[in-house]
Every structure is written in structure tokens, then in C-alpha cells.
Amino acid sequence: MTDAVARAVCWFGRFLWDFVIGDTPELALATGVIVAVAFLLDGSEWLGATLLPLLAAGFLLASTLRGRRRAPSRPTGR
Amino acid sequence: MHTSSTLVLVLAVFGASLVEMVEALTLVVAAGVSRGWRSALEGAAAAVVVLAVLVLAVGVPLIRYVPIDALRVIVGALLLVLGLGWLRKAILRSSGHKAPHDEDKIYDETVAELRADPSAAPARRAKGRDPVGFVVAFKGVFLEGTEVVLIVISLGAAQHRLGLAALAAGAAVVLVTIVGVIVSRQLSEVPENTIKTVVGIMLSSFGVFWVGEGAGVRWPGSDLAIPVLVGFFLVVFFAYTTLLRALLPTAPDAVAEEAAAA
Numbered sequence: 582m583t584d585a586v587a588r589a590v591c592w593f594g595r596f597l598w599d600f601v602i603g604d605t606p607e608l609a610l611a612t613g614v615i616v617a618v619a620f621l622l623d624g625s626e627w628l629g630a631t632l633l634p635l636l637a638a639g640f641l642l643a644s645t646l647r648g649r650r651r652a653p654s655r656p657t658g659r
Numbered sequence: 660m661h662t663s664s665t666l667v668l669v670l671a672v673f674g675a676s677l678v679e680m681v682e683a684l685t686l687v688v689a690a691g692v693s694r695g696w697r698s699a700l701e702g703a704a705a706a707v708v709v710l711a712v713l714v715l716a717v718g719v720p721l722i723r724y725v726p727i728d729a730l731r732v733i734v735g736a737l738l739l740v741l742g743l744g745w746l747r748k749a750i751l752r753s754s755g756h757k758a759p760h761d762e763d764k765i766y767d768e769t770v771a772e773l774r775a776d777p778s779a780a781p782a783r784r785a786k787g788r789d790p791v792g793f794v795v796a797f798k799g800v801f802l803e804g805t806e807v808v809l810i811v812i813s814l815g816a817a818q819h820r821l822g823l824a825a826l827a828a829g830a831a832v833v834l835v836t837i838v839g840v841i842v843s844r845q846l847s848e849v850p851e852n853t854i855k856t857v858v859g860i861m862l863s864s865f866g867v868f869w870v871g872e873g874a875g876v877r878w879p880g881s882d883l884a885i886p887v888l889v890g891f892f893l894v895v896f897f898a899y900t901t902l903l904r905a906l907l908p909t910a911p912d913a914v915a916e917e918a919a920a921a
Binding site: 596600601603605608609611612613615616619620622623624625626627629630633634637638640641642644645646648649 | 732735736737739740741743744746747750751754756757805806809863866867870871873874875876877878879884888891892895899903906
């Protein structure tokens with residue numbers, strides 16, 4: 582019974598790791614930065630409402646550009 | 660809670676569940692065809708029951724005992740990681756940098772793998788229960804469903820709408836099950852990348868909103884900021900997809916790059 586619980590906890594830990602970090606650790610880091618910035622902007626209105634989505638979009642672009650490294654080639658003449 | 664954010668919540672959970680359950684259905688059908696339907700269906704049903712228990716066991720205490728602001732930051736961060744990840748994948752697929760998800764290929768591979776197993780003899784399948792079929796179907800539904808459970812718990816807990824979120828997920832499960840039973844095959848025609856894009860946009864919007872809300876940022880228009888964020892991420896998706904399409908290397912470029920790398 583204890584073994585089964587330990588295995589389940591290990592499995593869930595691995596699942597969470599894959600889920601949160603996986604092959605895009607930069608997005609987990611980005612989320613941490615966004616959370617920290619949100620706390621720094623506590624009480625703000627327009628500044629927070631503008632900066633947080635822009636930060637998310639910026640990190641998304643960086644991560645997407647990183648992900649295109651193994652890009653397939655496109656035939657010429659298209 | 661504003662109607663628009665409730666609608667976005669329902670659509671996000673329903674869409675996420677739809678995508679994940681279509682993927683799960685592929686494995687259940689593959690298990691059913693190659694190892695017998697009884698075991699595959701029992702495995703799928705058992706996984707759904709375990710997932711429902713998880714929602715109750717984790718979701719209800721979260722709503723009752725965790726302070727709402729802390730919950731919103733944690734949930735927002737979780738949704739943001741997931742949403743940005745889905746959006747990233749959708750942008751890479753839409754711009755041609757990543758191959759689209761292929762249910763037919765996954766189905767063929769799974770069936771071939773299961774049929775290659777010597778214990779899959781027709782005589783044994785005809786008797787009824789087949790442990791391999793049960794496990795494959797259970798794992799397929801459980802693994803795809805765990806992501807749905809996290810989304811249901813996150814969105815449901817942050818808005819104190821766990822019941823509604825679970826209902827939206829349940830509706831998607833029922834829909835996929837009914838369609839799966841009718842056509843009795845994997846649903847490769849479902850526009851999975853489009854749904855994943857929409858869900859990614861919604862999860863990212865909710866993520867940014869809840870992180871800000873929980874940390875004390877005052878959103879102009881309160882909950883009305885959610886549809887605005889959805890619009891923002893939609894524009895971001897199209898802009899990035901266009902940009903990445905332009906960056907797709909042509910064949911001679913790729914050859915030159917490979918030669919330079921060598």
C-alpha cells in the first residue's frame with residue numbers, strides 16, 4: 582500500500598515536472614518573472630494591465646523563436 | 660463574475676477537454692480494435708471515474724481552504740505555463756515549423772504495436788477481458804485527462820465555479836464518446852490545431868488575468884479585461900505565425916545552413 586502511494590506520488594511529481602517545465606523551461610521561467618512583476622505592480626491599474634500581457638507576449642516570441650531551430654526546409658518557388 | 664468571463668471559462672474547459680479526449684479516443688479505439696472492446700471500454704471508464712474523484716478530492720479542498728488571492732496567483736501561473744506552451748506549439752505548427760498532430764499515424768502505430776504483442780491472440784480476445792487492452796485504454800484516458808483535470812481545477816477554483824468547469828469537461832467527454840461510438844474510429848477530422856490555438860489563447864488570457872488579480876493589479880473594467888486579453892493574444896498569435904512563416908528557411912537556405920554547420 583505504501584509502495585503504491587509512493588509510486589503514485591513519484592508519478593505525479595514526474596507528470597508535474599513535464600507539465601510545468603517539460604521541453605520549454607524558458608516558459609516556466611517567464612511565468613515566474615511575470616508573477617514577480619505582478620507583485621511589484623501591486624495596486625497599479627493601467628501599468629500592470631499593459632505590462633503583464635506584453636511581457637507574456639515577449640516571452641512567447643522568444644520561446645517560439647527558440648523552438649524554430651529544428652525547422653523543416655521549405656521548397657523554393659513557393 | 661461577469662457573463663463574458665463565464666463564457667470564456669466554459670469554452671476554454673470544453674475546448675481543452677475536447678482536444679485531449681479526441682487524443683484519448685484514438686488510443687481507446689486502437690486498444691478496442693486490436694485487443695477487444697470490452698477491456699478497452701472498461702479501461703476508459705475506470706480512468707474517467709479516477710479523474711472525477713481527483714477533481715473532487717483536490718478541487719473542493721482548494722476552494723474551501725486556500726485563500727483566494729494565493730489560489731489565483733498559483734492557478735494563474737499554472738494556466739499561463741500551459742497556455743503559453745499550447746500557443747507556442749500552435750504557432751510553430753501553423754507556421755510550418757512543426758508537423759501537425761496526426762491522429763491517423765498515432766492510431767496506426769498503436770494498433771501495429773498492440774497486434775505485434777503475442778498475447779493478442781484472437782481466441783483470447785474473444786473470451787473478453789484483456790489486461791493489455793485495459794491498461795492501454797486506461798493510460799490513454801488517464802494521461803490525457805490529467806491535463807484536463809488540472810485545467811478544470813485551476814479555472815474552476817479561481818472563479819469558484821468548479822461545478823461549471825467540471826460540467827463543461829464532462830460535456831466534451833460525452834460528446835467525444837457519442838461521436839466515437841457512432842463512427843467507431845479515431846477522430847482525425849477534428850481541427851485539433853485550431854481548437855488548441857483557441858484554448859491556448861484563452862488559458863494565456865486567464866493566466867495573465869489571475870496572476871495580476873491575485874497579486875493586486877487592478878484590471879480596468881474588472882472581468883471585462885478577460886475578453887480584451889483574449890483579443891490581444893489572438894492578435895499575437897496571428898502576428899507571430901506570419902512572422903515565423905516568413906522566417907521558414909527555403910530548401911537552399913537549409914542546405915547552406917547544414918553545410919555551414921558541417
